[in-house]
Amino acid sequence: MKPQSRSTKRQAKSHRRSRASRIGLGPAIGEPYTIFSRRMKIWITFMATVASVVSPMTAHIYFPALDALAEELNVSNSLINFTLTSYMIFQGLSPTIFGDFGDMAGRRPAFTVAFIIYLFANIGLALQRNYAALLVLRCVQSAGSSGTLALSYAVIADITPTAERGKYMGFVSVGVNIGPAIGPVIGGLLSQYLGWPSIFWFCAIFVVVWLVPWVATVPEMCRNVVGNGSIPPQSWNITLLEFLRRRKTGDVPEPGPKRKLRFPNPLGTLAIAFDKQMSQVLLIAAVIYVNFILVAATLSTQFAEIYNFGELEVGLCFLPYGLGCCLTVVLQGYVVDWNYRRIAKKLGVDASHGRRNEIGDFPIESARIQPIYPSLLVGAAAVIGYGWALQAETSVAVPLVLVFLIGMLVPSTFSILNTLIVDLYPGSTATAAAANNLVRCLFGAAATAVVDYMLDAMGRGWCFTFLALLMVACLPWLRFIEKRGPHWRAEKLRRKNSTQNGQGGPGPTEAK
Template sequence: YTVFSTRQKKFIVLLLSTAGLVAPLSSTMYLPALNTIQTEMNTTSVMLKLTISLYMVGMGIAPMVWGTLSDTVGRRPIYIISFVIYILACVGCALSNGIGMLLAMRLIQSLGSSSVIAVGAGSLCDLFEAKRRGRALGFFFVGALIGPIIGPTIGGYVSQYLDWRWTFWILAILGGVVLVLIVIFLPETHRGVVAAKYDVRMENVTPPSKSWAFNPLLPLYYLKYPYVTLTIINISLAYGGLYAMSTSMPASFARVYNLSTSNVGLTYIASGVGNIIGSVAGGNFADFMMHRFRDRMERAQVAAEPHEDGDAPTITIADVPKEQRLTGGVYFCWLMPTCLLIFGWLINKHEPLAAVLVVQFFFGLGMTFIFSAYSTYLVDIFTGRSATITALNNSTRSIWAAVCSVIEDPIETGIGPGWTFTLFALL
């Protein structure tokens, strides 16, 4: 399936997972310092929340461009160009002297950081055949899913003991390290682009398309399929719940539990641990269900049409309905709304912080379990356009997360955290 060795593929997964950490880490790392930034820039909380929402909107729009281009010109050039943009924007954020400049730099920062989310899934689809793809994508999504959680943990200490601007200097340094690693160690993986470059004739390879090369609206084409739309809606609703919870925590925990900026950051660890376990377990479970159904198909075929030993046709993972990857959603779909509901009322009733953290852990576990399995399903059904379909997935969930991060605060101010998260749980 690929010329890369197992060791090389593992390294690429590790590198891309690290690169995938950058975008979500950048979205939340400065959350604990919002009050400090508001005072320093003499602005309102609404304008500061807009820096979060604008970033998420950028993360929703840009991958549709990056993903489409990567399916045309290859993965490697997109990584390099986007990380150069990201590093320059981080420097701009650190040097911002007003809310207007910070808003502009945050938008540019999101445009640069968001490429890996879509293009990374495409790279792994290039490297791993279907029977091992779920596990690989599960490890890849670890970076993207723990970023929103460990960001505030790191940012809380950086803001309290250094300065909020140092959060962006640290992100610029991280982006520079990732860029150097990509330039030196990451090869081109797009199977069609590599085959065309070296005039290699390969079977079952989607050639690079020229007709839609620069059409950023191409990912929206796939919304005509109901199974794509319904899957993406499920992922988006879960992601929106995560951001509603994450953006509410700094103010709520400081008010209810009297926590310092750094200690508020530490509370995100519980959900982060759940995210890691859920992402890896979800990918492995999706692969397990595919293998189990394949074995069941083989037994049914043998029973229906007995063959002599060695004559029975082999059933491969490619023959298994891709919808088997969605089984994890059936088992865990109840966990996220239940946790959102309990989280809101625990805060509302000023219950012990330990109980809140336990609920956050299980929310992270359920959300990423489903996210990993559903995302792998989308890649499986559109293997030749894996980066494009992942861009669509990322765009819709990021835009919904932006909406949730904006509306959570005024809703909670009006009706309290209990009823606010009851509404999110119903969604």
């Protein structure tokens, strides 16, 4: 019996090794996933997190100044509100350009160009006193800042392998979610005490403070340009510190392969958006995002109407929302990585750090989607409770507690889907993130344009109940994607290999 038991164990171990090799997720052979030190990875993540604050903060910092702008420019509130919708439209379109630019030329030049555009737009906004200039410059401001959202997620995919990506994505999601919380508070303070132009001066100073260390210290990390960091980037794409070091020592490394730059092509984003699997993930992420953005977009008007709050008081009401977001997205990132390791262990796959970033037929959909179910269900219940608390005009403490719960549970679900999206497109992470941004922002722009009509027609309670039920309807859809996703990816790989090999059968790399 004993030899048979040992033989069984050997067979099981051999099967697990075969399974790990077949799905392409075994330990790395040769080079590590990235040569950047842990300290440098933390620094890059910190800079990407701060950059991810800019676009959502800029969208929301503007809210407390809407009445003041309408009065000074002598235009109606509806015209001022149109600057919000136009901002969100460009928030969706801009990443389609900067995502492709970042995947082609590198993250450093893409971030730098985007934020220089943003800087000059803010200077123009602070100086303008005309509605047409306000509308155009808000679009330019959005174009400059919004492209960096996709780039921030791509940066994390550049420096972290699949198994540890969740927690790093969580940190970037803190930046995305804290922007809507601190934006109205900062905007309320500046608008009330220094006037509305100070809002745009603040944004200009903020981005300059970020750009200086970015240009000086953060190395290029785009895998299409520098691989795992071991390939030297173009001579114009090195840090200021590296440039000064080379000038001092005369040490010039052998240049990497030349890369041809072209005008960014937004059609790559559309191709990803219409992929069978990706389109479904993007639609679900958009539905969840609509719930998140409509709670934030209507909070100021609803609280001002029900509780007679002023600009600063309304701004402070966003803090529970932001606090809830920040607490959960980081924790959720660790949960996602834990679930990845749990499934890898169950399949006999080595989940150690440093392996190659190949998914193969590993059920990455299950690893990412499973933690979403409880958060989405409880988050939907919180949205329903929030709507009926506003309908009943209860004590302000009740909707504030529910806003905190919504902030904890709803944003964390679409931040997990962000991780899945970049997992599915490891070679075009910024373009994939741009596709996500495009779909959710266009849905968000449409939703913010009609939400006032929904509130008038349905009432606060039924309006938010309807939105929450849309999220609940996504639960069986997510389960369907979880089950069918690996099959869809295998089909796509077979078609790709068939095209490359010029034959109908599967190619030699299908097993990876």
